[in-house]
Amino acid sequence: MSRLAVGIAFALSLASTPANAYGPPFSWTGLYVGVNGGYSWGRADATLSGVVVNEISLEEAVSDRAQVNGWLGGGQIGYSWQSKGWVFGVEADFQWTGEDGDVSACVDLISVCGKARYELDWFGTVRGRVGYLVFPDTLLYFTGGLAYGRVNADFSLHPALGTTPASDSATKTGWVVGGGLEWALDRSWRVRAEYLHVDLGSMRTELGPVSVTVPAEVPIDVTASGTVRTDFTDQIVRVGLSYKFGEGDAR
Numbered sequence: 001m002s003r004l005a006v007g008i009a010f011a012l013s014l015a016s017t018p019a020n021a022y023g024p025p026f027s028w029t030g031l032y033v034g035v036n037g038g039y040s041w042g043r044a045d046a047t048l049s050g051v052v053v054n055e056i057s058l059e060e061a062v063s064d065r066a067q068v069n070g071w072l073g074g075g076q077i078g079y080s081w082q083s084k085g086w087v088f089g090v091e092a093d094f095q096w097t098g099e100d101g102d103v104s105a106c107v108d109l110i111s112v113c114g115k116a117r118y119e120l121d122w123f124g125t126v127r128g129r130v131g132y133l134v135f136p137d138t139l140l141y142f143t144g145g146l147a148y149g150r151v152n153a154d155f156s157l158h159p160a161l162g163t164t165p166a167s168d169s170a171t172k173t174g175w176v177v178g179g180g181l182e183w184a185l186d187r188s189w190r191v192r193a194e195y196l197h198v199d200l201g202s203m204r205t206e207l208g209p210v211s212v213t214v215p216a217e218v219p220i221d222v223t224a225s226g227t228v229r230t231d232f233t234d235q236i237v238r239v240g241l242s243y244k245f246g247e248g249d250a251r
Helices: 003-015
Strands: 030-053 056-058 062-083 086-107 112-135 138-158 164-184 189-214 220-244
Touching: 030 086, 030 112, 030 189, 062 112, 062 220, 086 138, 112 164, 112 189, 112 220, 138 189, 138 220
Parallel strands: none
Antiparallel strands: 030 056, 030 062, 030 220, 062 086, 086 112, 112 138, 138 164, 164 189, 189 220
16 A cells, blocks of 8 residues: 555544544533623613602603723632533622713703712622533533622712712612633633623612702702612623632543
């Protein structure tokens, strides 16, 4: 047999050899811990309703939106089970954030402006994960579960004279869904890129009654109250690094 024929036969034998024929791939099963960081594009949809000005009820509700954006960072802990090409797991994470944003509106008739400022101090999730190994070292996964976080809101009324503030804060619960890609660097270290959509539900804040004097040719005394409902959602992109404890072959 010529050298060319031998070479072709050897190349074909390599091409037909399974990738794990030289030893079983590592297992994704095990406990892991890690750190992550990223950026978040949050949104606070605020609706002011039930407004009463000098004992006169205003029927129309006023809605506006604050962009609550910022950096975030934290850690995660979880456990995965591998069954052939499928990987199932549970994971919890906790994040500190620098997300904040504000929205304002004015009533020209009485020269009064209102401003709302929102902050998300921290949030966490507890999620299930299910994924498929598109390659032995590459996991495509989807995730979803419970979300919770601390939302702060500061409201202020700015007439020409003085400022009347009001504040509210609450730990809200909601849901989270998302997905990502995770790569195994070796038997222990993993890196990931992930997207999450978080919905923390709504927060209701009672404003007033507050009393201000609006300067004019004839000063006007105004007493007002109302209710603000804020719906908070978050779009998160982050990267992470995890260390898996223990070793083992895939099953």
